Amino acid sequence: MTSARLADPAPQFPPGSRRAAALALLRDTDQPLSVAEVAEAMDLHVNTARFHLDGLVDDGLAVRTTEPRETPGRPRILYSSEGLSPGPRSYELLAQMLTGFVSSLEGADTATVELGKAWGRHLVERAAPSERVDAEEALSRLDRMLDAVGFQPETQATEGGAEVRLRHCPFREVAKQHPDVVCAIHLGLMQGALDELDAPLATTSLEPFATPHACLARLATTRAAGRPE
Numbered sequence: 001m002t003s004a005r006l007a008d009p010a011p012q013f014p015p016g017s018r019r020a021a022a023l024a025l026l027r028d029t030d031q032p033l034s035v036a037e038v039a040e041a042m043d044l045h046v047n048t049a050r051f052h053l054d055g056l057v058d059d060g061l062a063v064r065t066t067e068p069r070e071t072p073g074r075p076r077i078l079y080s081s082e083g084l085s086p087g088p089r090s091y092e093l094l095a096q097m098l099t100g101f102v103s104s105l106e107g108a109d110t111a112t113v114e115l116g117k118a119w120g121r122h123l124v125e126r127a128a129p130s131e132r133v134d135a136e137e138a139l140s141r142l143d144r145m146l147d148a149v150g151f152q153p154e155t156q157a158t159e160g161g162a163e164v165r166l167r168h169c170p171f172r173e174v175a176k177q178h179p180d181v182v183c184a185i186h187l188g189l190m191q192g193a194l195d196e197l198d199a200p201l202a203t204t205s206l207e208p209f210a211t212p213h214a215c216l217a218r219l220a221t222t223r224a225a226g227r228p229e
Contacts, residue, residue, distance in 0.1 A: 018042070018044070018048075018052055019052045019055055019056065021042060022038060022042065022049070022052045022053060022056060023056055023061055023062065023081060025038060025041055025042065026038075026056070026062055026079060026080055026081035027081045031080075032065060032067075032078035032079060032080040033078065033079055033080070034067075034076045034077065034078055034079075035049050035050045035053060035077065035079070036049075038053060038079065053079045056079070056081075057079070060082070061081065061082060062079050062080065062081055062082055063079070063080055063081075063082045064077060064078070064079055065077075065078050065079075065080070066078070092173055092174065095171070095174045096173075096174055096177060096178075099174055099177070099178040099181045099182060100177075100178060102178075102181050103178050103180055103181050108180070108181065109180065109184060112180075112181050112184040112185050112188065113184045113185070113187060113188040113191070114188060115185055115188060116184065116185035116186060116187060116188020116189040116190075116191070116192060117188040117189070117191050117192030117195065118188075118192060119185075119188075119189055119192065120145070120188060120189040120190060120191060120192025120193035120194075120195070120196065121192040121193065121195060121196040122192075123145050123148075123149070123189075123193065124141055124142065124145045124192075124193035124196050124197060125141045125144065125145070126196060126197070127197055127198070132198075133197045133198065133199050134199075134200065135161075135162075135199065135200050135201050135221065138194060138197050138199035138200070138201055139155050139157075139162055139201070139219075141193070141197060142155075142164070142190060142193050142194065143155050143164075145189075145193055146164070146166065146189075146190070149170060149189075150168060150170035151166040151167070151168060151169065151170065152166070152167040152168040153165065153166055153167070154167055160220055160221060161201055161204075161218070161219040161220040161221045162201065162218075162219040163216060163217065163218055163219070164190070164216070164217040164219065165210075165214045165215070165216055165217075166186070166214055166215040166216075166217065167213065167214045169215065175208065179208045179209075183206055183208045183215070186206060186215070186217075187203060187205075187206040187217070190203040190206070190217055190219075191203045194219075200221060200222055201219045201220065201221060201222060202219065202220055202222050203217055203218070203219050204218050204219065204220045205217070205218045206218075
């Protein structure tokens, strides 16, 4: 589950670039176009046009098909647009709206932690039915999950458990405005992951912005893995 990056990807190409122009051409045309047709329309060399068209296919913004034909000869390769149009996304504004609303609800503190727990159980690399996860393996899986989300975690064992420095907050702008919601979800995320693993560790606290560039989570040793408290 956590092999892929979960953080929002960077823009694939800048507006006004040749690749953006190639995509616009495909979107503005009612039928698939060949490499030669795109090259002529954009005044490009055929190889340059093919490079950008194949790049759009790799990005999931275009599809490559073979022209059906009933006569002998090599069929043409055609390109057409697919997927959402690239452009500005206002996810931060939406996040601000939603977190502000959640913050105003009665019992939001408990609900947001529980939400984080549910997602932590869902996102962490689960143990096999007969597998017992020790503290070291639990920290490794927690680290991979947090890294996949974009936290750039740095984990260090301590005498009573461990500390996890979250060196990058992928929700920093929203967390600054509503730490009661966002940071509670992050706390629950780690608690849920360790619960799912039946790990001998528990996340006891999360200190938002413990330093200007990092939050600090503290984990405590609880019991032997796989045994009841």
